[in-house]
Amino acid sequence: MSAPAPRPPELPALPATFRPTHSRVVLLAVGAATFVVITAIALTLERLSPGERTSFVFVALLFFGVLALLSRPRIVADESGVTVVNITRTRRLAWAEILRVNLRAGDPWVFLDLSDGTSLPALGIQPGIAKQHAIRDARTLRALAEFHGSGVNGSARNG
Missing domain, CATH: 2.30.29 (PH-domain like)
Structure with a gap:
């Protein structure tokens, strides 16, 4: 049995992870900012009932979750x-x-x-x-x- 061929120097050390970092940063930043803004609006609007405030926060969390999934x-x-x-x-x-x-x-x-x-x-x-x-x-x-x-x-x- 022959010895394994030497690893070419241009190959990265393993394990190596490839991901669209810029897209990931944008998606997570937009998700976090949207969550903060919608939650702040829900908490500052005086006419909203507690249930309506909760639904605002839930929608903001859902939106953030979708963007986090897209950044996966x-x-x-x-x-x-x-x-x-x-x-x-x-x-x-x-x-x-x-x-x-x-x-x-x-x-x-x-x-x-x-x-x-x-x-x-x-x-x-x-x-x-x-x-x-x-x-x-x-x-x-x-x-x-x-x-x-x-x-x-x-x-x-x-x-």
């Missing part, structure tokens, strides 16, 4: 594979399952072509606000998938 996407790569966390679903993939990492011009996020013939959207890399950062992250994830999934490092697909 991320991709976590480790030695054994990738965890793709999208808005409401999480999926664990072995490196060998990922055939290709795609981020084409105009795509809203990365797509992973999988060995079962499907494509999985990975919302953790989005070119919306920080396009160059997303391109760099997509290239890094592609390099990781090629290194770990192709059998180059000796730990994947020795079959």
Whole structure:
């Protein structure tokens, strides 16, 4: 049995997390600010009953919850594979399952072509606000998938 191939220096140390940080900051800041403003309005309006005040705060909390859910996407790569966390679903993939990492011009996020013939959207890399950062992250994830999934490092697909 041969020794594993050396890790290319451009690959990050694992585990590595990819997430749309700028979008996340904006979503959480807007959610928090909206919650504070709506709650302050509910508490300062004298004509509101306690039930109406509670409903204002509940709606503000619900709005913040939706924005927090939208800020959830991320991709976590480790030695054994990738965890793709999208808005409401999480999926664990072995490196060998990922055939290709795609981020084409105009795509809203990365797509992973999988060995079962499907494509999985990975919302953790989005070119919306920080396009160059997303391109760099997509290239890094592609390099990781090629290194770990192709059998180059000796730990994947020795079959």
